[in-house]
Every structure is written in structure tokens, then in C-alpha cells.
Amino acid sequence: MQPRLPKKPPILRLPPKSNIDLMISKAAELAAIAVGIVAVVFALDAAEFVLAPVTTAIVIGLMLGPVATRLERHGVPATVSAGAVVILFLVILAVAATALAAPLGTWMNRAPQIWQELQIHLSQLREPLGTLQDIRDQLRTAVGDGGVTVSVDESSTVESVATLAPAIIGQVLLFLASLYFFVATRYQTRHSILQVCVSRKLRWRVAHIFRDVERSVSRYLLSISIINVGLGFAVSIAMLAIGMPSPALWGALAGLLNFVVYLGPAVMAVILFAVGLTQFDTLGGSLLPPLVYLAINLVEAQFVTPHVIGRAMTMNPFVVILSIAFWIWIWGPLGGFIAIPVLLVLYSVAANIIPGIPWMPEEHTATLRRVDLRNIRR
Structure with a gap:
């Protein structure tokens, strides 16, 4: 007589979720993601003192x-x-600071004079600005002045420097x-x-x-640094040719600001x-320095950077602008x-993680795939 097998437990079949339940579930997931993003943003802002220098060092x-x-x-x-890498970086900073110290100090001393000359050149805008002032006064009169008192902190510059110095040194x-x-412990x-x-597939992906991170970041930064040095020399020669004072200063500043794509050239x-307004008598002469710089x-x-780093490193300009705006908002110029x-x-x-989506052009992916993994296995 064969032993009787235990009966299998009945299978419970849950009723299918309605559309409302699915919407609530998806909304809960999106809300959790949104809360996580907000928490990360606040954490980045709160930990700027530690995370900003560490991220820059990486x-x-x-x-x-x-x-x-x-x-x-x-x-x-x-x-x-x-x-040796740290010393090389410090030497580069020292050389750049030494080259820029004298002309930058001269222009800083001339800042009040430049501001007065700018006021004279921009005096033709006083009439429309005066109209806007009258409109503002009329609106204030119609709405009512709340009598807001603005207090000005009269703390001295010495006290501010004494307060900020330990933080900067740290x-x-x-x-x-x-x-x-x-650098010493990267491997x-x-x-x-x-x-x-734990798994071979996960180890392969990591x-x-x-x-990919090491190749793309090092290739981009080294190439852009060389390009920006060349851009600085070209701008210096062009500013010297059109009669701008301190051409080396403007070339160095152009090279530094070019690290911040889109926004840096606009600021330059x-x-x-502004400097052209103080050096040339006509509006056309004042527009000459920025036009020459923008042409370079x-x-x-359009030509040098794509040829050096390749079209493969090209990213979506809208995503680039969002990234720059976000990090400047969080960490300022360092961001x-x-x-x-x-x-x-x-x-x-x-x-x-998601290889099926073309996050980067295929040329870049193919180039990275040909790299030997011997350094990663070290």
C-alpha cells in the first residue's frame, strides 16, 4: 500500500489590481524617488565643506x-x-599665480576708475532707467510702503577674513x-x-x-586643459594685436573660464x-575685444575641440547646461x-548599468571597449 502524499496547499490568487491601485503604487514610487533626490541635494549643500574639496581632489x-x-x-x-602628482599640481598653480599676480593687481587697483568710466559710458541709459524708477515709485505709492528697514552689517573686512581663513585653510x-x-591608493x-x-557578472560591470570613468574623465580633462592653454595664447595674441592692455591676463582668464562650457565664454x-568701454572711445571699438574673443x-x-577629443565625447548640450547650473547652485564656481x-x-x-540605451555615441563606447583591463585587475 503506497503512502498517501500530503495535499498541496491551495493556491491563493489575488484579484488583479485596478487602474487606481496601479496609479497609487506608481505615485508612491515616484514620491519616494523625489524625496530621495531632495535629500541628496540637501546633503550635498550641507556637506559642502567636506564634499567639495574631496570631489575636486578626485x-x-x-x-x-x-x-x-x-x-x-x-x-x-x-x-x-x-x-609627485601633488607637487606637479602645486607647481602649475604657483606658475599661474605668479604670471597673473602683477597684471591682476594692477587691474584691481584700477577698479574704481574703471567703474567711474563705465558710469560715464552708460549714462545714456539713465533716461530709461529713470522711467523705470518712476514706475516703481508709482507702484509703491499705489500699493503702500510697508516701511521696511534694512540693516547693514558694519563688520570690518579684517573680521570677515579672520573668520573665513580657518575654513579656507582647512x-x-x-x-x-x-x-x-x-592617487596613492587608487588601485x-x-x-x-x-x-x-559577489557575482562574476557584477564584478565585470563594476x-x-x-x-570607463578613468578613461573618459582623464581624457576629457587633459585634452580640454591643452586646448584651453592654446586658447589662452591665441586670445593673448589677438588682444595684443587690437591694442588691449595686459593681453596675457585676458588670455589666462579666457583659458580658465573656458573650463566652464557655455557660461565661461559668456562671462569672458x-x-x-566692460574693459573695452574704458579703453576705446566708440561703441564699435568697445565691441571689438568681445567679438574677437568670440570668434576665436x-x-x-566648433573645429579644434571636436577634432582633438572627437565627436564621441559630445554630450547633450541641454544636459550639460543643467549639470553646470545645478553644481554652480550647490557649490558655486567650484561646482x-x-x-x-x-x-x-x-x-x-x-x-x-543599462547598456541598451545609447547614453554615449557608439564611437566612444567602441573606443572604451578596446581598452585592456589589466590595470583594473591590479
Whole structure:
């Protein structure tokens, strides 16, 4: 006699969700995502003192990482190569500061005079501005003046500097320490993260993310740095040719501002127009410096940069503007510098997590796929 098998438990079939239930479920998921995004934004803002220098150090470390790699291939220890990278970065900053200190100090001393000359040149706008002032006074009279009192903080500049100096020094030291240890331990950090990955497929994807991030960020920053140096020389020669004083200053400033795409050239054009108003008597002469600069920048943006870094590194301009606006809003000018590298990191992560979507052009993806993974396995 065969033993009786236990009866299988009955299968409970839940009724299908209605459209309202599905909408509520999707709305709850979207609300959770929105709350998470808001929390991340507030966390970035609140932790600016720590995250801003550390993130900048990582970006600079990715840019100068190939220098440390070349030194290590010749038998230099990682600790020594990381110190060499930090010293190289400090030397570059010192050379740039020394070259710009004298002309920048001269123009800073002339700032009051430049402001007076700008007021004289812009005096023709007083009539429309006066009309707007009259309209504002009429609106205030009609609505009623609330009698708001504005108090002005009369704290001295010395007190402000004494308050800000420790914070600035702390951020600089944190940046240098982060840069050194990031470069010195980049392979150990990568190896430790790969060891955490439990499956082979996950380890493969994380390895590709590391590779893509390092290649794209270092290639972009090194190429853009070389291009901006060339742009600075071209702008200096052009400003010298049209009779602008301190041409080296404007060339260096053009190269620095060009790291912030779109917004940097616009700010540079406004600065050159303001300086041109003080140097030339006519409006046409005042427009000459910004027009010459914009022509050089147009050649750089449309021909030189695509030829050097390739169309593969081209990203959606709207996404680039959003990234720059967001990071400038969060971390100020420093955020404008790291906006594009952070966007490249997000592109690389998204391209490996969801490979079916063309986050980057196929040319860039194919180029990255041909890279050997030996450095990642170290």
C-alpha cells in the first residue's frame, strides 16, 4: 500500500489590481524617488565643506592619474608617484599665480576708475532707467510702503577674513590630503570594491565602470586643459594685436573660464566688453575685444575641440547646461569646474548599468571597449 502524499496547499490568487491601485503604487514610487533626490541635494549643500574639496581632489586625481601610472611603470612606488602628482599640481598653480599676480593687481587697483568710466559710458541709459524708477515709485505709492528697514552689517573686512581663513585653510589641506591618498591608493580601492562584488557578472560591470570613468574623465580633462592653454595664447595674441592692455591676463582668464562650457565664454565676453568701454572711445571699438574673443572661441568650440577629443565625447548640450547650473547652485564656481567630469561619471555608470540605451555615441563606447583591463585587475 503506497503512502498517501500530503495535499498541496491551495493556491491563493489575488484579484488583479485596478487602474487606481496601479496609479497609487506608481505615485508612491515616484514620491519616494523625489524625496530621495531632495535629500541628496540637501546633503550635498550641507556637506559642502567636506564634499567639495574631496570631489575636486578626485577629479584632479583622475586627470593626473596617467602621470602617476607612467611613473609607476618605471618602478616608482605609488606613494612617491602620488607625491609627485601633488607637487606637479602645486607647481602649475604657483606658475599661474605668479604670471597673473602683477597684471591682476594692477587691474584691481584700477577698479574704481574703471567703474567711474563705465558710469560715464552708460549714462545714456539713465533716461530709461529713470522711467523705470518712476514706475516703481508709482507702484509703491499705489500699493503702500510697508516701511521696511534694512540693516547693514558694519563688520570690518579684517573680521570677515579672520573668520573665513580657518575654513579656507582647512578645505585646502583636505583637498591636498584627498588628492594624495586618492592617487596613492587608487588601485587598492578599486581592488577592494571589486572583491565585494559577489557575482562574476557584477564584478565585470563594476570593472568596466572604473575603466570607463578613468578613461573618459582623464581624457576629457587633459585634452580640454591643452586646448584651453592654446586658447589662452591665441586670445593673448589677438588682444595684443587690437591694442588691449595686459593681453596675457585676458588670455589666462579666457583659458580658465573656458573650463566652464557655455557660461565661461559668456562671462569672458562681458568682461572684455566692460574693459573695452574704458579703453576705446566708440561703441564699435568697445565691441571689438568681445567679438574677437568670440570668434576665436567659435573656432575652438566648433573645429579644434571636436577634432582633438572627437565627436564621441559630445554630450547633450541641454544636459550639460543643467549639470553646470545645478553644481554652480550647490557649490558655486567650484561646482562649475566639476560639473562636466561628474556628468561623464554618471554617463559611464549609466552606460554600463543599462547598456541598451545609447547614453554615449557608439564611437566612444567602441573606443572604451578596446581598452585592456589589466590595470583594473591590479
